[in-house]
Amino acid sequence: MNILLIEDDLTLGRSLQKGLAEAGMRCEWRRDGKSGLTALQEQQADVVILDQLLPDLVGLEVLNAARKMGLRVPVLILSALGSVEDRVTGLQHGADDYLVKPFAFPELLARLQALSRRTLEVPSQRHTVGTLTLDLSTRRVTRDGEDIDLTPTEFSLLEYLMRHAGQVVTRRMVCGHLWEADWEGVTNVVEVHISRLRAKIDRGHPEPVLQTVRGRGYLLTDASPPDASGSARL
Template identity: 40%
Template sequence: MKILVVEDEPKLAGFVSKGLQQAGYLVQWAGSGTEALEKAASETFDLILLDLMLPGMTGIDVLKNLRAFKIPSPVIIVSALSGTSQVVEGLDLGAVDYIRKPFEWDELLARIRIQQRKALGSESTRIAIDDLLIDFITREVSRSGKPVQLTAKEFTLLEYLIRNLNRVVSKSQILENVWNMDFDPESNIVEVYMHQLRKKIDKGFETSLIETVIGVGYKFSGSKSML
């Protein structure tokens, strides 16, 4: 899951970004409303955490522009505002949730998990791809009943592949969406992680779920069902 943190206070933004990264999320930070719009217009984010009290362009202005530009990323308002008028206006403009500063870290993660469930199109957080079972909240993975131990980055890579199930994704797309990196022909980080992921998921099984499409990229194939 790729999250844009829109917060003008660097220390708080750093704390939130680091915590989300440790939780396995891909995170970018925007320190102003203008920067947030530029990032949201040029990249796809699964969720935006938006402060309302921003210098220059306010959070409300950001919401108005997101909708005007038809940017569909769901927005959670994260604000210290004690009044309700701006929060209500933000929700009316399409924000999906609101959390007040200072917030409990576990509460923020819980609100994010709610959006993950909605993104899956079901109240369930568990899916099956053939005999591979994935729980996006607990981050537990198993195949044919055998637990598969993944690192945080391996799980993020798996999640991205599953979101593009039965579609070929290129190395540059993986770098951008999993590592937030531009294409680097000298880097073999994608190949290394794909090798590790394939070894953990496919080794010892008759059917391979991960396929290398030579000269194009990678494809995760299978039939998906919600559990």
């Protein structure tokens, strides 16, 4: 299981990272809200452990931004703020679980495993980013309720991008998904498919959902890209 830990306390962070590693989990650790949000966008975490009182952006701000970007990764808030009001507020803002400090490490492990199982047991057949919707059961793509006709390759590409909504997807990742090959050097083929897909899903809409992040890859989101100065359209 891949865990993203966003926690500013040095002692607790080191302890959690070590304990999770000993439990057979991979733990990426960030110590402030801004870098935590960036990691959320770029990495494929199975569960996020999110502290509430963080530098730069507090936990709820990180959570709100992630949900607005379409990120659906399970989030467990880990906080010293333990009143009923605090817990209710966290859950209402999109958290999937809430654990109050101090806590028992075995309970944290159990909660992480439960969140991971819940995600695996209910595979989503419908993906939505802003007004763009893809339905796997009907193979239908719509934006603002209007049907969009895609080729099988374009549909598969869009499904992959939507499953990683809010995250930067590299050309190598696209190649691996579409052709089960690692040939990132041949960029023009990927760019052609991206360009054709963008023309179909963004045509007639003032706010594009498919961005190109220079030097990094592609980003599907209904929010601004992580670095607007480094993004451009093909």
